[in-house]
Amino acid sequence: MEYKVFDRTKPIGEFTAQPDDDLIICRCEEITKGEIRKAVYDGMYTINEIKRYLRAGMGLCQGLTCGRNVKDIVARELGISPAELEEATPRPPARPVTAKVYADCRGEED
């Protein structure tokens, strides 16, 4: 799959408010649709950038819940298919793991 490469020098127009902009999309971090749409106009064109700029997808679920919705919103603003947007870089662990358990995987004897 070839991901879309954006020319960041081309203007994409101005942000205009929408009636459902206060809808919460990322539930862990309480990030709204409006915040995500606005970030695109601030120049955040990739899912990694949206995540790092807003924290959408950085909470306990690590984007498992909202990832798709975020992608759809960004794609719509950029006028492309969501399939053309690369996923945020996956960061292990897939689900939260307790520090004690992790620390023990070193296999050191007490």
Place this chain on the structure above:
Amino acid sequence: MSSKEVRKSDIIIIGSGAVGNAAAYFLSSAGRSVTVLEKDTVGNGSSVRNGGQNKMNTRGEPELSLGMYGVTEIWPRLQKELDVDIEFRKTGGYRNALTDDEMENMQKFWPIAKKYGMHIEYMDGTELRKRVPQFSERIAGAAHCEEDTWSNPLKTTLGLYSKARALGAKYYDHEKAVSIETVKGRAKRVVTECGHIYEADKICITACFGSRALLNSVSLDVPFTHALCEIFVTEPVPRILDEIFIGSKGGYYGTQTIHGSIVMGGGSRIGAFQREGNHVEFTLTPDNVPSGIKGLTDLFPSLENIKIVRSWSGWHDRTPDDMCCIEAIDEIPGLYAACGFSGHGFGISAPVGKVLSELMLEQPLGADISKLKFNRFMPIDAFTGDDRKR
């Protein structure tokens, strides 16, 4: 763009990390036309994979002037001027020692710190735990440095990009610079992997590890090696401390962010020997991350049940003396570089970007960078075996 077309601007910056974006922001603010070339996507390297700290208490003396310029002027200025909250805070920081020897060793820094106007206070373990009860009983003492700071690396890097772009800087993604060309001895053109040509009177390299190959294209070299470093983030927990913290021997460093999560990292020391190209930088390494997390549970025994939500790693561009290189290159007028940050560059990224802009605008410099030229790395004197100094 057709292959014959040449894109012209006043200044070309190669690499859109925190340093490159800061330089782009200051130069655009001064009315210069700036082009930023990025081999990947904006700010996707070490600028967004670090712990956000400015550990003044562990810097080498040649970097302290830059550090103080950042703490007193440039970071507070960005906090005000950017459109996002970069969460800059003068947190202060603890450097923790496990033995009296380590404590004694840390105290050697005091006269140097004083010379640069830094404030360091030494305390024993009892006093430290009075202030932060969660710290392990095994810590024998600590040095508290008032000038240690923190800023959010993600918001800083992207906030600078967003602001520079709004001021007219042109950003090109997936545009990997491969060589620099000179005209009559002056830096003039940048050629990219797909054959595009960019032209400017001033070219600035801020490409982390990629800087070396670019410098090589004009027969210059700066020695550095890859070193892998790991970092992880926990779920948010109630406030433990505001200060950043670091082990006296550099095994760990960390912060509890405003958000409440603990960001902690460290070097495995075997990182320099990892193979290149096996994508370890994007995945959990089998040994190193658990080792860092053991550091967390050793440091804060009461947090053994805290949840780890994310971990990642990345490469340092580590120089022989662990200090960065920043300069207007004498041999090639019009060429500027800042690289070799050796794993502690983010904390000085804003002042480095500012000083680069001052160099390019031919303004007086806000910090002394005279000891950070990369020609400081000289072969030893073969006869005596001693280091040679310029």
